[in-house]
Amino acid sequence: MKHAVISASGVSHSFDTGPTPVTVLRDIDVEVYAGELLMLVGPSGSGKTTLLHILGRLLSPSSGVVTLYGKNTQALGEEELAALRLKYFGFIFQAYNLFPVLTATENVMVMLDLLGVSREIARERARELLKSVGLGQRLDSFPSQLSSGQRQRVAIARALAGDPKIVMADEPTAALDAESGLRAIELLQMLAHQQERAVVIVTHDPRILQFGDRVIHLEDGQIAERLATPRAPSPSPLHAMGAL
Ligand SMILES: Nc1ncnc2c1ncn2[C@@H]1O[C@H](COP(=O)(O)OP(=O)(O)OP(=O)(O)O)[C@@H](O)[C@H]1O
Numbered sequence: 001m002k003h004a005v006i007s008a009s010g011v012s013h014s015f016d017t018g019p020t021p022v023t024v025l026r027d028i029d030v031e032v033y034a035g036e037l038l039m040l041v042g043p044s045g046s047g048k049t050t051l052l053h054i055l056g057r058l059l060s061p062s063s064g065v066v067t068l069y070g071k072n073t074q075a076l077g078e079e080e081l082a083a084l085r086l087k088y089f090g091f092i093f094q095a096y097n098l099f100p101v102l103t104a105t106e107n108v109m110v111m112l113d114l115l116g117v118s119r120e121i122a123r124e125r126a127r128e129l130l131k132s133v134g135l136g137q138r139l140d141s142f143p144s145q146l147s148s149g150q151r152q153r154v155a156i157a158r159a160l161a162g163d164p165k166i167v168m169a170d171e172p173t174a175a176l177d178a179e180s181g182l183r184a185i186e187l188l189q190m191l192a193h194q195q196e197r198a199v200v201i202v203t204h205d206p207r208i209l210q211f212g213d214r215v216i217h218l219e220d221g222q223i224a225e226r227l228a229t230p231r232a233p234s235p236s237p238l239h240a241m242g243a244l
Pocket of ligand 1: 017022
């Protein structure tokens with residue numbers, strides 16, 4: 001039987017930052033599995049990013065339970081959660097969050113440094129990761145010298161630095177043209193299908209929906225619909241291009 005990597009049950013969340021609390025998620029049940037690309041879609045404000053943050057344990061839900069490999073994470077303190085995120089998760093955010101004064105290699109090395117990897121080994125590993133996402137020719141480029149698609153691939157390489165079992169991406173193709181978006185989503189699909197990682201993506205982008213093994217629609221903080229799409233049978237064209 002397939003075991004869930006992440007399981008959220010009865011998750012609700014309210015933000016208490018304004019004069020009145022705003023409930024943004026209501027009684028959500030979601031399971032995430034290794035080897036699948038799960039997409040969270042829905043209108044703006046429906047709670048997709050909030051749910052991604054809760055599944056990634058960047059945010060604790062107001063109520064409900066999130067388990068990681070069967071272990072309840074609710075009682076963990078901030079330090080334990082930070083260690084958990086470092087160990088299991090790779091995050092890719094829309095704005096890339098690359099350091100402008102660091103090269104592509106150095107941007108990936110920052111993550112390895114956090115993981116306690118020595119500088120020399122980190123440099124080697126960062127280069128390997130960048131080559132694996134097709135950036136072997138741009139190792140020493142600064143973010144400003146890269147296209148948006150290349151910057152996104154640096155962000156993907158950095159998210160993979162700790163060899164995470166779970167990769168989470170918020171709008172990974174939103175800022176990309178069609179060709180770069182396709183390459184990015186194929187790369188993320190490869191991480192799920194060929195490397196058995198669990199990949200969770202929040203997206204508005206109709207061009208990439210077909211890549212999801214499952215698509216969960218959120219409407220006003222609730223799950224409106226789950227769709228299963230067939231797994232792509234053919235190997236990624238990125239392989240043929242020698243990018244992976
Ligand atoms: N830190 C916060 N404090 C208060 N309200 C918040 C906070 N973060 C999000 N919200 C509110 O929660 C609701 C859901 O936001 P969320 O970002 O999860 O939606 P989304 O579906 O990802 O939207 P979009 O597609 O526009 O990014 C929105 O109404 C938003 O204004």
